[in-house]
Amino acid sequence: MQVEEILGHLGVEGYCVVEGVIPADEIDAVRESVAAAMRKEYEAAMARSAQVRAKGHRIGGAGVQAVPGIINLNQSFAPYLVDARLIGAVQALFGDFYRITNISGMVNHPGNDRGYWHADWPYNQTNAAHIPAPYADAVSKLSSLWMLTEFSPETGGTLVLPGSHRAPTNPSGGGMIDREAPHPAEVQVSGSAGSVLLLDSRLWHCVAVNQSRAPRVALNVGYAPWWLNLQPTREGSEDYQAMVVERDGKPNKTPPVPRAVYEDLPDGVQPLLRHWVAE
Ligand SMILES: O=C(O)CCC(=O)C(=O)O
Numbered sequence: 368m369q370v371e372e373i374l375g376h377l378g379v380e381g382y383c384v385v386e387g388v389i390p391a392d393e394i395d396a397v398r399e400s401v402a403a404a405m406r407k408e409y410e411a412a413m414a415r416s417a418q419v420r421a422k423g424h425r426i427g428g429a430g431v432q433a434v435p436g437i438i439n440l441n442q443s444f445a446p447y448l449v450d451a452r453l454i455g456a457v458q459a460l461f462g463d464f465y466r467i468t469n470i471s472g473m474v475n476h477p478g479n480d481r482g483y484w485h486a487d488w489p490y491n492q493t494n495a496a497h498i499p500a501p502y503a504d505a506v507s508k509l510s511s512l513w514m515l516t517e518f519s520p521e522t523g524g525t526l527v528l529p530g531s532h533r534a535p536t537n538p539s540g541g542g543m544i545d546r547e548a549p550h551p552a553e554v555q556v557s558g559s560a561g562s563v564l565l566l567d568s569r570l571w572h573c574v575a576v577n578q579s580r581a582p583r584v585a586l587n588v589g590y591a592p593w594w595l596n597l598q599p600t601r602e603g604s605e606d607y608q609a610m611v612v613e614r615d616g617k618p619n620k621t622p623p624v625p626r627a628v629y630e631d632l633p634d635g636v637q638p639l640l641r642h643w644v645a646e
Contacts (some may be wrong), residue, residue, distance in 0.1 A: 370455035373565065377456065377506070382556070382566035388450045391562040397443045398515040398560065402584050404441040405472045408434045413482030420462070423615040425493050425539075427574055428480025436470035436622035437586065438640075442632065444513065444586060449635045450459040453511065453563065453590075454523070460506055461592035468508065468597055469621040470587035475523050475583040477576065482574030483546040484528070485539035487589070488600070488619045490569050492540030495616020496599030502537030507595055508568040513586035515557050523577035524556045525564060531571035538571065581613070590639075597642070 368371055368385055395487050406410075412432045417499035419426050427433065438445065454505065457465050470487075487510045489498045499600050518524030528550055531537070538546040555575060556564050566572065569590065577583045591597070598606035600621045623645035631636065 369451065370452060370459060371458045373447055373452060374456040374459055377460075377509075377565065377567055381570040382529070382564060382572075383566050384556060385450070385452050386559065386560050386562045388563045389444065389447050389515075391561060394515065394561040397533050400401055400443040400581065400586050401437065401441050401472055401515055401586065402474070404437060405432060405434060405474050405584065408432075408440070408472075413492050419617060422615075422617070425480050425483060425504055426617075430476040430479025430577075431482070432469060432472075432474040432476065432531065433587075434472040435620055436624070437472045437602055438567045439622060439624060440470075441603070442628065445636050446633050448588065448639065449633075450563075453565065456565065457509060457590045460509070461590070464593035465639070466593065466642055468591045468595070469587065469600065471587045473512075473584070473585040473587055475577045477577050477580055477582065479574065481547070481576050482568065483539065484537065484548070484571050484573045486532075486537040486571060489595070490537060490539075491619070492537070493617055494619045495614050496610040496619065502535050502569065504533055504535070504540065506532075506567050506569070508589055508591040510566050510568045510570075511588045511590070512564040512566075513588060514560055514564065515584040515586065516581070518556055518558045518562075518564070518583070520555055520575075520578075522559070522579045522581075522583045523575040524558070526553045526555050526573045526575050528553055528568070528571040532569040534558075534569070534571070537569065565575040569612040601643075626628045
């Protein structure tokens with residue numbers, strides 16, 4: 368799929384699958400490497416989720432493990448963050464000054480709960496720092512879900528609602544539709560390992576149940592233009608303090624990249640993360 372085609376799908380459906388971002392002869396090694404890093408983080412990640420849930424916040428259901436800042440622990444996928452087709456689309460939408468907003472490892476364990484309909488930060492209304500609806504009809508961030516294992520109905524490919532990215536709001540905050548229930552127009556995304564589901568971050572989507580016997584391993588990577596303020600996701604910043612801590616709201620944190628990790632990243636990747644190096 369070429370850039371023009373990607374832009375066409377993003378504009379009309381709000382998402383598309385870009386195949387072969389991680390080459391077939393590399394994907395097994397990348398998946399094993401990320402999965403090993405995720406296994407080491409299992410207890411800590413589950414404890415973090417439990418803490419957020421205990422405060423009454425809606426987060427991904429049981430059996431979903433998320434590790435923000437996975438690139439600080441594993442860099443096996445780093446060269447592919449600047450895949451020409453992904454960056455071609457990012458550049459066409461955002462201009463020359465774009466950057467990565469977050470890189471999270473995601474493991475959906477067999478039998479995980481279905482999630483709730485939401486759009487990603489900064490549109491997820493359950494996050495303390497979010498853009499209040501109604502939104503302007505413009506793309507301000509792209510999310511991407513990297514299939515390190517195959518996405519299929521069996522493994523729990525992401526559920527999406529095509530065209531919903533043009534809506535002025537989304538159901539994450541409740542009240543619109545039953546955010547926990549299947550939607551009659553939902554589509555389940557499939558793709559082979561190494562593919563990337565690229566979506567306008569406003570697109571309504573939700574976690575599906577992994578009905579296979581093996582963990583579904585993925586990454587969530589965000590790309591945004593220079594003008595999107597990421598400080599509310601940086602713990603310790605003034606914006607994080609005012610918008611998250613002082614409101615006692617649900618955080619959406621991305622840990623800074625340690626300088627030593629940053630220095631070892633491929634040259635082409637560094638410009639996308641230089642704004643997030645630890646001080
Ligand atoms: O794991 C999935 O299929 C969806 C993940 C998701 O909804 C998210 O990361 O926002």
